[in-house]
Amino acid sequence: MPARKPDDSFAARRLSKLGAQAPVVVTPKLIFSKTPGPSDLVVLGRVRAPVGIKGQLRVASLFPGDVQESVLFDAEQLWAKGPGGWLQLDVTLCQPVGKEARMGFAQIDSRDLAEQMLGFELGVSRAELPEPDPDEFYWEDLVGCTVTNRQGESLGHVERLETNGVHDWIVVGRHWIPYVDCYIDEVDLAAKTIAVDWQPEWTV
Numbered sequence: 133m134p135a136r137k138p139d140d141s142f143a144a145r146r147l148s149k150l151g152a153q154a155p156v157v158v159t160p161k162l163i164f165s166k167t168p169g170p171s172d173l174v175v176l177g178r179v180r181a182p183v184g185i186k187g188q189l190r191v192a193s194l195f196p197g198d199v200q201e202s203v204l205f206d207a208e209q210l211w212a213k214g215p216g217g218w219l220q221l222d223v224t225l226c227q228p229v230g231k232e233a234r235m236g237f238a239q240i241d242s243r244d245l246a247e248q249m250l251g252f253e254l255g256v257s258r259a260e261l262p263e264p265d266p267d268e269f270y271w272e273d274l275v276g277c278t279v280t281n282r283q284g285e286s287l288g289h290v291e292r293l294e295t296n297g298v299h300d301w302i303v304v305g306r307h308w309i310p311y312v313d314c315y316i317d318e319v320d321l322a323a324k325t326i327a328v329d330w331q332p333e334w335t336v
Contacts, residue, residue: 159244164217170257173211174272176204177254182246183234188225189246191233191254195271197295199228204235207256214252221254269319271300277326279304282317285332302326306335 177191195202204210205226212219225236235254240246264270271293279287279302288305295301300311309315309330317327 160242162216162219162245162248163239165220167218169211169213169218169220170259172258173213173253173255174203174258174261174270175213175253175255176202176207176210177233179212179249179252179254180232181250182243185243186236187240187242187246188234188236189240189249190229191235193231193233197300199231199233202233203256203261204233204254210237210254210256212249212252212254214249219252269321273321274302274319274326277319277321277324279307279309279326279328279330281328281330281332287328287330287332290326308335 177193180190180192183190193199193202210221212221221237221239224238227234274290277290287307291303293300301308302311315329319326
């Protein structure tokens, strides 16, 4: 009796039959907005990682202070910007986890979708932010301002802001200038300048 070909065995035929009957798994894809997001987007955070199986995300807040003071915790909707385009998301969950936030969105309801969100920037239109008090400014507005001391010497541009829990600092190259009245003379957002009482040789 001739030997049966391996691919003609019962096991092979059975596996083939089972394979034909196996359901096709379709990975869900993000559905991007047909219209672009706001041109004045203020980025509040970036997606770091998926959490669990229900589509929740770990988001790194760009607010350097207490994460719960970020606008992330007040927003009902956020824009998400990524390589594939824009998404408008309805916030269903926002919980502080250390210096980050655990967030949920109505449109992201599976881990497959959450994994596709890695690296996305989350934010709101500047027009949606409440107007600050006359002596207050959004940190985003201070970044890039030219910093000049009382002698008219330029110290550079604001690279970022930091906080130590007591007060904020504007970082200008090697200068960490405390953002307090005795050092900050004037902020002119229209001219993108900050006048300070600070010397070039001072470092903190």
